[in-house]
Structure formats: structure tokens, C-alpha cells
Amino acid sequence: VTLPRELFTELILINDLRAHGPSPETTQSASLILDRLDSFIPDAWSATQPSFQDDWRLLSSIFHAAMSLYAILSLQSSGALSASSPELALAQARHARRLFALLEPGMEAPKVKKRMLWPLVVAGVEAARASREVQAYIGQRLREMSRDQGCATPLVGKQVLERFWALGGGTWDDCFEEPVALVL
Structure with missing residues (x-):
């Protein structure tokens, strides 16, 4: 398991909702997604895992x-x-602060580190508003992931983010103008 089922379900619903045009219904559905995400408790989910609960708590957080x-x-x-x-x-600011604070512990935990691609990319999109040091840290970690795992996918994410940062940021869709599969 890499991602709690509850969060994976929301990922599917978010991506489905993004395919629909703006409307009162999509706004209501989006608000419900945010409510469900707010009610997710990483500690409660990790407590249901049979082993490595500290790693699961960190990963789910x-x-x-x-x-x-x-x-x-x-x-x-x-x-x-x-x-x-x-x-x-x-x-957005609250979740960004939390994610940025958890990147280093996540990258230092061997069982968590290899599952950090997607969180690093999401942090990278938000890092367009952050310092060059934060951007460099994310780029460095993606480069390390590529080397450690022997695959180019993290480097693809790094290239997409570097292009986005060079443009000065923008929206999520400005970063991902074309579909990119960033999974390992």
C-alpha cells in the first residue's frame, strides 16, 4: 500500500471532476472533496496498519x-x-507548510523515500511561489530519486517543474500543459 484508500478515492474523484466544466455542481462536488480530505486523520489510518506504523503515519501525513x-x-x-x-x-498555505515540513523527514525514511515522487511534484508546483532554495531542494531530491531507483520518471517531473519555475509559476494546468505520467 502506498496511498491510503480514502485518499486514492479522492484522487480519482478530483481527476474526474477536473474533466467537467465549471458549474454549481462541480463547485459543490469540489467542496465536498475538500471536506472529506479535511476529515481524514493520518494517525487513525496508520493505526490500522499491521506493522511499521511510524512509517505509515509519516507517509499518510x-x-x-x-x-x-x-x-x-x-x-x-x-x-x-x-x-x-x-x-x-x-x-492552501496551511497544507503547503505542512507538506514542506514533511518533505525532509519523508526523504530520510527509507520505506517512505521511494514513495515520495508525487508529493515532491505537488510541492514543486507550490514551490513556484517559494524561494530558489526550496526549488533547488525539490530538484535535488527528484534527481536523487532517479539515481536511487534507476528510472527517469523523477527527472521528467524535475524538467516539468523547472520549466514552470522559469516561467514564474501560474496555475496547476500551466505547469502541466500536456499529460505527464509521474508514477513509479
């Missing part, structure tokens, strides 16, 4: 922050959520 941030960024980009909502701006 990372994915919870990344999924919440992804939901806001991508659903705003698609028009399902308002891009000018002060409440969403606060939630």
Missing part, C-alpha cells in the same frame, strides 16, 4: 498534505473552485 494541496490547486485551475477565495488561500 505526507500524502494527506499533498492531496489536499493538489485538490485546491488543480480544482482552482479547472474552475471548480474559486481562485480568489480567502478561505482557500489560507487552506
Whole structure:
């Protein structure tokens, strides 16, 4: 298991919702997704795992922050959520701070490190608003993942993010103008 089932379900629903045009129904569905994400408790989920509960707690906390941030960024980009909502701006900042704080512990935990591609990419999109040091850290970690795992997928993510950062950022869809599969 890499991702708690509850979060994976929300990922599918987010991606499905992004395929629909903006409407009152998509806005309502997007709000319900955010509510369900807010109610997810990483500690409770990790307690159900038979072993390595500390690793699962860290991983589920990372994915919870990344999924919440992804939901806001991508659903705003698609028009399902308002891009000018002060409440969403606060939630985005909260989830970004949490994700950035968990990146280092995640990359230092051997069982978690190999599952960090997607959270690093989500953090990378948000890092367009952060310092060059944060961007360099994410790029370095993606390069290390590629080397350690012997595959180019993290380097593809790094290239996409570096192009986005060079443009000064923008929306989720500005970063991913073309479909990119960033899974290991």
C-alpha cells in the first residue's frame, strides 16, 4: 500500500471532476472533496496498519498534505473552485507548510523515500511561489530519486517543474500543459 484508500478515492474523484466544466455542481462536488480530505486523520489510518506504523503515519501525513494541496490547486485551475477565495488561500498555505515540513523527514525514511515522487511534484508546483532554495531542494531530491531507483520518471517531473519555475509559476494546468505520467 502506498496511498491510503480514502485518499486514492479522492484522487480519482478530483481527476474526474477536473474533466467537467465549471458549474454549481462541480463547485459543490469540489467542496465536498475538500471536506472529506479535511476529515481524514493520518494517525487513525496508520493505526490500522499491521506493522511499521511510524512509517505509515509519516507517509499518510505526507500524502494527506499533498492531496489536499493538489485538490485546491488543480480544482482552482479547472474552475471548480474559486481562485480568489480567502478561505482557500489560507487552506492552501496551511497544507503547503505542512507538506514542506514533511518533505525532509519523508526523504530520510527509507520505506517512505521511494514513495515520495508525487508529493515532491505537488510541492514543486507550490514551490513556484517559494524561494530558489526550496526549488533547488525539490530538484535535488527528484534527481536523487532517479539515481536511487534507476528510472527517469523523477527527472521528467524535475524538467516539468523547472520549466514552470522559469516561467514564474501560474496555475496547476500551466505547469502541466500536456499529460505527464509521474508514477513509479
